[in-house]
Amino acid sequence: MTDRVVPAAARQRRRPTKQGVMLSEELIVETALRLIEEHGADALSVRRLGRALGADPSSLYRYFRHTDDLMLAIADELIGRTLRTWRPTGDWAADLRDLGLRMHAGALAHPRAAMLSAHRVTGRAHEIQAVESILGVLRPAGFPDQEAVRIYHAFVDQALAFGALDSAGSALPRAAREAEAEVWRSTYGRLPAETHPHIAATAPHLVATMRSSSYPAALELLLTAARTRLDHLRAGTGGRRPHWTGSGSRGGRTP
């Protein structure tokens, strides 16, 4: 069974399902998204998707090599939807802020899908378009190539990471979320100043702000830092070189 998948473009002999449905990559992705939204991320399995489509589960393997492939297709569709409503103005900071907030909002609107797809590189059309667009905001703004790539990377990952984090929070059952809010109020709001002076001193602020997402603040911090860097660059000296050369390792266990 070397390869049972035929590229979407080359499909011709379509044939209806026993229940009369015409399968297609598009229909499968749409149905998967609907399934995720309506019944939660756990509701997405090959078998349920097959049932929802009116087709045998194994038929899906004619369109996607494995479930991972399907996830990538879903992720790309979400990227496309987000990008489609974004209109860059030429002010790099404003444009990035706008896009970041859109990405975050998009993730919150599709919590389960966002959680599933945030960490994947799809290499598909919409994603490529997004990369090109963001670099197209940074480079004309005056960031040198290497710097532009670094900021792009941090910006995108931060939007995706916070999107997934906040999605996970909002996807919790109602009771669990209220329990968490209660923890902040009753546990952190009442620690004695003798043992926990800093928490006690800031308790009102903690209780007030810990419930909302910190993404807007984090985004603003990122933009501030980028602007600072740009100012240093324009000052001519080139400024001090940032020491954030990627030292972290994503993937690959470190023995």
Added chain:
Amino acid sequence: MTDRVVPAAARQRRRPTKQGVMLSEELIVETALRLIEEHGADALSVRRLGRALGADPSSLYRYFRHTDDLMLAIADELIGRTLRTWRPTGDWAADLRDLGLRMHAGALAHPRAAMLSAHRVTGRAHEIQAVESILGVLRPAGFPDQEAVRIYHAFVDQALAFGALDSAGSALPRAAREAEAEVWRSTYGRLPAETHPHIAATAPHLVATMRSSSYPAALELLLTAARTRLDHLRAGTGGRRPHWTGSGSRGGRTP
């Protein structure tokens, strides 16, 4: 079968496994962590864990209500380990950088646990100690309470969010991860300059850096922005320097 779990403190009638192992909450958590480290995140299943322990899988349900409970126990242990090796020096930026990188590394070392616990507030001892410690770094540095809380919030969420994001990446099956690296090289590395000028211009940088985590960069941006903010505050208040408040920078006990 209302509740087959007995609180750890009340256990007394321990009895060895058929293979002669004495089970305990601790042993189970330790073994689970070892399993994750040695054979990857996918290796952690109730059945495998049972096998590794020399016990019937169902025995574990005498100690944890379900797998989620086990994950939370693991996560709590991880928070403890991360804090235990952290030694604040008094330089707020350096201390936050150090802690952030430790949190991120801890998450990467145990992907499944990190992904599950990132968005939860436990209100338990280790977590409280962490909050107190971080505020104890920011406030003495001169950040006003509200500002300190805002930066604390962004800092912690950023560490958790990136930890979860990168964990998800590293939890992928080997083949999928190699496929992603290949996507960057073959897809993004070869786009023509006519259609995708910005990607083409930065392709070498993209290919070189997109595989590693952007957390160090994002963290550095956050610290830069915080320092900028602090400079503005000092300038605005006539350069008045807040002085260190003394002993209270550590939360709970430090073994």
Added chain:
DNA sequence: CTTCACAGGTCAACGGTGTTGTCATAAGGT
């Protein structure tokens, strides 16, 4: 010592999952 309740380990089963080898058939090109 013996007795005895029951915590805790084991077994078997249920319903779920992703995936694949094989087969049947309708669609398209000739």
Added chain:
DNA sequence: ACCTTATGACAACACCGTTGACCTGTGAAG
């Protein structure tokens, strides 16, 4: 009208988490 073959269907495999019923060693009480 034929033949090829793409594509849908079926059955099976090896896993998964979880649970109800059973059995037995343990620790305390008498």
